[in-house]
Amino acid sequence: MTPKLRIAVLTVPSPQSWIAINAVVERFGPVAVLAESRMRKGELIAKRVKRQGVVTVAGQIGYVMLQKLIDRRQRGRVDEIVREMQLNTEPNPACEIYEVGSVNSMACRAALAKIRPEAVLVIGTRIIGRETLAAIGVPVINSHAGWNPKYRGQAGGYWALAKGDPDHAGVTVHLVDEGVDTGDILYQEKFTATAKDSFSTYYYIQAGVSRPLVVKALEDALSGSLKPYRNNLPSQQFYHPTLWGYLWTALSKGVW
Numbered sequence: 340m341t342p343k344l345r346i347a348v349l350t351v352p353s354p355q356s357w358i359a360i361n362a363v364v365e366r367f368g369p370v371a372v373l374a375e376s377r378m379r380k381g382e383l384i385a386k387r388v389k390r391q392g393v394v395t396v397a398g399q400i401g402y403v404m405l406q407k408l409i410d411r412r413q414r415g416r417v418d419e420i421v422r423e424m425q426l427n428t429e430p431n432p433a434c435e436i437y438e439v440g441s442v443n444s445m446a447c448r449a450a451l452a453k454i455r456p457e458a459v460l461v462i463g464t465r466i467i468g469r470e471t472l473a474a475i476g477v478p479v480i481n482s483h484a485g486w487n488p489k490y491r492g493q494a495g496g497y498w499a500l501a502k503g504d505p506d507h508a509g510v511t512v513h514l515v516d517e518g519v520d521t522g523d524i525l526y527q528e529k530f531t532a533t534a535k536d537s538f539s540t541y542y543y544i545q546a547g548v549s550r551p552l553v554v555k556a557l558e559d560a561l562s563g564s565l566k567p568y569r570n571n572l573p574s575q576q577f578y579h580p581t582l583w584g585y586l587w588t589a590l591s592k593g594v595w
Contacts, residue, residue, distance in 0.1 A: 343455075344369060344370055344371045344435065344454055344456060345367060345368075345370075345456060345457045345458065345561060346363060346367055346370040346371070346456055346457070346458050346459070346460060346557060346561075347370065347371045347372075347373060347450075347451060347454050347456035347458075347459050347460070348360055348363070348370050348371070348372050348373065348459070348460045348461075348462065349373045349375065349442050349447070349459060349460070349461045349462070349464050349467070350372065350373070350374065350375065350460075350461070350462040350463055350464060351374070351375045351376070351377055351462075351463050351464060352372070352374050352430065353463065354428035354543075355428075355462075355463070355542050355543060355545075355546040356462040356463055356546075357427065357428050357429060357430055357431065358426045358427060358428055358543075358546040358547065358550065359460070359462055359482055359546060359549060359550060359553050360372065360431060360434065360460075360462075361427040361429075361431050362427075362550040362551075362553065362554055363460065363553060363554060363557060364431050364433060364434065366554045366557075366558075367557065367561075368433075369431075369433040369434050369435070370434055370460075371434065371435045371437060371450070371454045371456065372434045372435065372436050372437065373437045373439045373442070373447055373450050373451070374436055374437065374438050374439065375439060375440070375441055375442050375447075375464050375465065376438075376440050376441070378465070384396060384400070387399070387578075391578065395578075395581060398580075398581025398582050398583055398584065399578070399579045399580070399581055399582075401581070401582030401583075402579060402580050402581055402582040402584075402585050403579070404582075405582060405585070405586075406538060406539065409537060409538070409539050409595070410539045413537060413539040413540055416535050416536065416537075416539075416540050417539070417540055417543055419535075420540060420543045420544060420547070421543065424543075424544070424547035426543065426546065426547050437450040441465060442461075442464045442465055442467050442468075442471055443465065443467065443468040443470065443471050447471060448470070448471055448474045451471075451474060451475060452474070456477060457477055457560070457561055458477055458478050458479075458480065458557055458560040458561055459475055459477060459478070459479045459480065460480050460481075460482065460553065460557065461479060461480065461481040461482070461515055462481075462482050466517075466518075466519060467479070467515060467517075468517070469517055472515065472516075472517065477560075478514065478560040478565060479514065479515040480512060480513070480514060480515065480525065480553070480556050480557065480560060481512070481513055481514075481515045481520070481522065482510070482512055482549050482552075482553050483495065483510065483511045483512070483513060483520050484496055484510055484541070484542055484545045484546075484549075485498070485499070485509070485510070485511060485520070485577075486499060486507040486508070486509045486510075486511055486527060486529075486572075487511040487513055487520050487521075487524055487527070487572075487574075488520070488521065488569075488570070488572055488573070488574035488575075489504075489507050489572040489573060489574065489575060490507060490575070490577060491519050491520035491521065491574065491575065491576045491577065492519055492520065492576040492577040492578060493577055493578050493579055494538065494541075494577060494578075494579060494580070495511075495577060496508050496509070496510075496530060496532075496541040496542070496544075496545050497538050497541055497580070497594070498577045500532060500541075500594045501580075501588045501592065501594045503592070505529075505531075506529070507529075507572075508529060508530060508531075508532070509527055509528055509529040509530055509545075509548070510527065510528055510530065510545045510548050510549040510552065511524055511526070511527045512524075512525045512526045512527070512549065512552040512553055512555075512556045513525055513567075514565075514567055519576050520576075521574070522567075523567030523568060523569055524567060524568055524569060524570065525552075525556045525559070525565065525566070525567055526552040526555060526556055527552075528548050528549070528552055529548075530544050530545050530548045531544075532544065534593075536595075537595035538585075538595060
């Protein structure tokens, strides 16, 4: 008989998400991975233009193009981080993979109904809608690369450093609600960047730092001992930087 998969992971598969998933598998055994597809570029751009405006989105596209060049230059540093932190970035063959298109699709809800997990881990997906959340019925835990609620949304670690706030450059593991990283906090931890690091490497360091927090939160969820809390920090949602904003911060503050 196939053993019951106690944990389901909703994610867009990436090296960073596999870092967390492999840590979870090491602790709990195989999990079900519900793989979300990346949003089509045209759809993504249209949504961002509606929310942020044409000029800002044009600047973000310029930043993304530059970042591809920086990513290539940082491959050696990424390899160094993977070795030093003993990160496993490879897909785990022991996990069952379900291609669901979107976390808000009927396919996703059907897969969850089939698996019937006792806890759900979320890493880097779209915002999970009310219908999917209502269909889950067990603790839903998100691993966020930022310090909530001060750095919600995208690139929280980068923004903390860019704003000269290293005390809040970190990761948060929290419960999921219908907002953007607004659920009650479970665990938080800082990360430390070196002069060799940049936007291209922060996510790897953060993924490594978050591993024990994710495992502990899932242990709490499975044992019924979750202890969510809130802090009194200001709340702000962040997006990707614009090209000009990124270059200004890099040249004036040395934060790449």
